[in-house]
Amino acid sequence: MSALVASGLTLAQSIYSNDYAWMAAPAAGGTTRDGPPEQDSSARLTLGNVGIGATVLLFNAGLSAWLKLGLTRGLAIAAARCVVQLTVLSMVLNYMFVYQSAALVVGMTAAMGVLAAVEVTY
DSSP states (O other), rough: OOHHHHHHHHHHHHHHHSSGGGGGGGGTOOOOOOOOOOOGGSSOOOOOHHHHHHHHHHHHHHHHHHHHHHHHHHHHHHHHHHHHHHHHHHHHHHHHHHHHHHHHHHHHHHHHHHHHEEEEEE
């Protein structure tokens, strides 16, 4: 479980450390942008934040195993799914913020609405 969290953190750090200048769209004047604006350091994901989340998850998995609730496997699958989904979502949102396109926002909103409806229906 901790290896999964560590691999997700490594992937997330590599995504945020990349230079996105190559993705920058030309501005209205024809010049290229410098990439995404700098983020406030208080909003960054740190090892401490991930450690707290992993500790709570591992505690719950251990408690489930100790009490024989049968939830340990489901927690592991949910944690892996969460890491993958949030990593992909961060890449898509970063792409949308770089290009600042209304069509991308509308398309993403429609796609998320359809996926949510399918998730709830089936």
